[in-house]
Amino acid sequence: MSFPWAQHYQPKAPFMRWLDEKLPLPRLVYNAIGGGYPVPRNLNYAWNFGVLAGFCLVLQIVTGVILAMHYAPNALVAFDSTEHIMRDVNWGWLMRYAHANGASAFFVVVYLHIFRGFFYGSYKAPREMVWLLGVTIFLLMMATAFMGYVLPWGQMSFWGAKVITGLFGAIPFVGEPLQIWLLGGFAPDNAALNRFFSLHFLLPFVIAGVIILHIWALHIPGSSNPTGVEVKSESDTVPFHPYYTAKDGFGLGVFLILYCAFLFFMPNALGHPDNYIPANPMATPAHIVPEWYFWPYYAILRAFTADFFFVPAKLMGVMAMFSSILVWFFLPWLDRSPVRSGHYRPTFRKFFWVLVIDLLVLGYCGGSPAEEPFVMISQIATAYYFLHFLVIIPLVSAFERPEPLPFSITEAVLGSDKKAVLGENTTPAT
Amino acid sequence: MATDTGTADSETLATEDGVRRRDFINIAAVSAAGAGAVITLVPLVSQMAPSKDVLAESTTEVDLTPIKPGQAIKAMFRKQPLFVRNLTAKEIAAANAVPLSDLRDPQSLEERTKDGKLNWLITMGVCTHLGCVPLGAGEGENRGEFGGYFCPCHGSQYDTAARIRKGPAPKNLEVPEYKFETDTKIVVG
Numbered sequence: 001m002s003f004p005w006a007q008h009y010q011p012k013a014p015f016m017r018w019l020d021e022k023l024p025l026p027r028l029v030y031n032a033i034g035g036g037y038p039v040p041r042n043l044n045y046a047w048n049f050g051v052l053a054g055f056c057l058v059l060q061i062v063t064g065v066i067l068a069m070h071y072a073p074n075a076l077v078a079f080d081s082t083e084h085i086m087r088d089v090n091w092g093w094l095m096r097y098a099h100a101n102g103a104s105a106f107f108v109v110v111y112l113h114i115f116r117g118f119f120y121g122s123y124k125a126p127r128e129m130v131w132l133l134g135v136t137i138f139l140l141m142m143a144t145a146f147m148g149y150v151l152p153w154g155q156m157s158f159w160g161a162k163v164i165t166g167l168f169g170a171i172p173f174v175g176e177p178l179q180i181w182l183l184g185g186f187a188p189d190n191a192a193l194n195r196f197f198s199l200h201f202l203l204p205f206v207i208a209g210v211i212i213l214h215i216w217a218l219h220i221p222g223s224s225n226p227t228g229v230e231v232k233s234e235s236d237t238v239p240f241h242p243y244y245t246a247k248d249g250f251g252l253g254v255f256l257i258l259y260c261a262f263l264f265f266m267p268n269a270l271g272h273p274d275n276y277i278p279a280n281p282m283a284t285p286a287h288i289v290p291e292w293y294f295w296p297y298y299a300i301l302r303a304f305t306a307d308f309f310f311v312p313a314k315l316m317g318v319m320a321m322f323s324s325i326l327v328w329f330f331l332p333w334l335d336r337s338p339v340r341s342g343h344y345r346p347t348f349r350k351f352f353w354v355l356v357i358d359l360l361v362l363g364y365c366g367g368s369p370a371e372e373p374f375v376m377i378s379q380i381a382t383a384y385y386f387l388h389f390l391v392i393i394p395l396v397s398a399f400e401r402p403e404p405l406p407f408s409i410t411e412a413v414l415g416s417d418k419k420a421v422l423g424e425n426t427t428p429a430t
Numbered sequence: 431m432a433t434d435t436g437t438a439d440s441e442t443l444a445t446e447d448g449v450r451r452r453d454f455i456n457i458a459a460v461s462a463a464g465a466g467a468v469i470t471l472v473p474l475v476s477q478m479a480p481s482k483d484v485l486a487e488s489t490t491e492v493d494l495t496p497i498k499p500g501q502a503i504k505a506m507f508r509k510q511p512l513f514v515r516n517l518t519a520k521e522i523a524a525a526n527a528v529p530l531s532d533l534r535d536p537q538s539l540e541e542r543t544k545d546g547k548l549n550w551l552i553t554m555g556v557c558t559h560l561g562c563v564p565l566g567a568g569e570g571e572n573r574g575e576f577g578g579y580f581c582p583c584h585g586s587q588y589d590t591a592a593r594i595r596k597g598p599a600p601k602n603l604e605v606p607e608y609k610f611e612t613d614t615k616i617v618v619g
């Protein structure tokens with residue numbers, strides 16, 4: 001597709017030749033994820049997570065469509081229908097646990113995928129559009145997961161919906177009418193549950209569409225790599241198939257082992273027991289928390305306890321929470337260093353790890369009750385989070401002295417320029 | 431605006447400032463279609479607003495006789511909790527002792543209750559931060575540092591007049607519209 005030396009699709013079977021003339025779909029696949037897509041030869045396992053995220057989306061769609069065959073989106077029976085799936089539907093327990101843990105697995109994989117981007121500077125030119133579409137996918141995923149969590153209509157579902165739609169109430173002037181419009185009522189009820197179900201069904205397919213754009217944009221410059229040095233010649237690349245289909249296949253195996261460990265041995269470890277209590281609009285659970293993958297943002301939301309200049313605390317918290325992800329959209333322009341990879345950026349690399357720790361601290365505080373010392377720690381960690389993106393990254397990229405880069409990917413791998421030959425390292429069968 | 435449509439007479443029909451008669455048809459057609467598209471959005475957007483049954487005026491009656499001074503009950507109003515509290519003389523004094531300038535959302539107890547019924551504090555049980563039900567209406571629940579209500583979600587503290595004193599909530603607990611039907615019965619809504 002992108003490099004002149006890419007292999008060409010040559011259908012052999014008469015049927016495939018006939019199909020190629022009428023609808024060149026196999027050709028599209030071949031050029032996208034087959035032998036026709038040349039990929040840097042030095043990708044490490046951090047490059048597995050894109051394919052794994054795609055796998056998770058398929059997993060969620062398959063299990064989700066099945067759940068929707070048995071689930072009833074009505075406030076009177078939603079909770080019971082979820083229990084019906086768990087107890088009566090054949091293999092229903094498996095589908096529901098696979099879907100609930102699949103959502104967690106999806107977020108684990110996507111977080112690793114995003115942090116791969118942070119470390120290796122994948123967001124930089126010429127891949128800004130890939131990054132922007134990626135952040136869009138993440139926002140859509142968050143909306144999807146939030147609405148999915150409301151569907152079982154347990155206590156956490158109900159109060160999660162109330163708190164999150166309450167965020168919109170913070171917007172000056174239009175906030176309260178907007179919140180009532182979103183919910184179709186004064187508090188979450190049947191109208192809200194029904195629309196959340198409709199959108200929860202729809203959004204994954206929108207995500208699938210944006211993923212196609214994400215990959216399309218990626219295939220114009222081609223994948224980046226751990227050195228961050230662009231592909232210069234054919235010897236820097238290998239065909240996606242069989243090299244990376246095999247590597248991704250191995251990664252998928254490891255992923256499935258970990259996923260199944262949760263699915264079969266601790267399916268409720270990541271959930272909250274209060275969601276097995278039916279929704280009760282009259283009593284708030286003592287400690288409302290979202291799912292683990294939202295904890296860092298929840299900590300940022302709660303970090304604002306006093307009015308800030310003339311902005312009310314509540315509005316500040318909401319703005320900070322949304323900005324914490326929106327700031328990623330600006331990253332390609334905040335980080336001005338011409339060197340992509342953190343391997344060659346000694347100062348950047350250290351701050352990268354501080355950011356990782358900062359997010360883990362925020363996550364821990366977001367999952368804890370709103371008490372001291374967690375509130376104070378969240379405040380410090382929130383301040384650092386924004387400092388990292390808005391001050392540290394631009395300053396480091398201006399003052400840092402990067403280490404010398406290798407001349408080419410091939411040189412980085414072999415110490416010399418040499419073409420990779422398919423099967424060169426295999427020993428002949430004896 | 432006057433791009434050539436490629437027909438011979440468009441040239442001849444062009445007036446001096448480059449406007450052609452066909453431009454009128456173009457603009458009229460696109461505007462009509464655009465206005466139609468915008469109007470179509472009205473039902474698409476407003477179907478999400480509360481439906482008639484949700485809006486149907488719901489009023490709630492509360493009998494005050496069983497509520498002794500110092501006690502409170504939780505009733506339900508428009509599917510949301512309503513706190514009805516009978517304040518003690520001490521709680522009233524505590525509320526009145528606070529200078530209004532100390533408050534985030536300045537309101538006196540008098541403004542928040544009906545004339546001559548200073549002890550009956552009727553508020554929504556919906557935290558003005560993000561909508562949790564604060565604790566304090568039930569027997570033995572945590573009433574926070576200011577002796578009113580305490581929201582466990584993000585730690586907002588309300589005083590004995592249910593006014594916000596500490597934490598992230600921006601406003602006092604809302605006082606809904608209500609009236610005293612008799613001395614011992616209120617109608618909310």
Ligand code: HEM
Binds near residue numbers: 096
């Ligand atoms: C981006 C992909 C998706 C994510 C992240 C996601 C996430 C979730 C989550 C977190 C839950 C709550 C699970 C629980 O606690 O029980 C849920 C429930 C549900 N989801 Fe999804 N979902 C996705 C795709 C889909 C799709 C494509 C469908 C249907 C077409 C679907 C249908 C359902 C149904 C019917 C439920 C309610 C039953 C239950 O609670 O297990 N989901 N989803």
Ligand code: FES
Binds near residue numbers: 560583584585597599
């Ligand atoms: S909802 Fe009450 S403090 Fe946040």
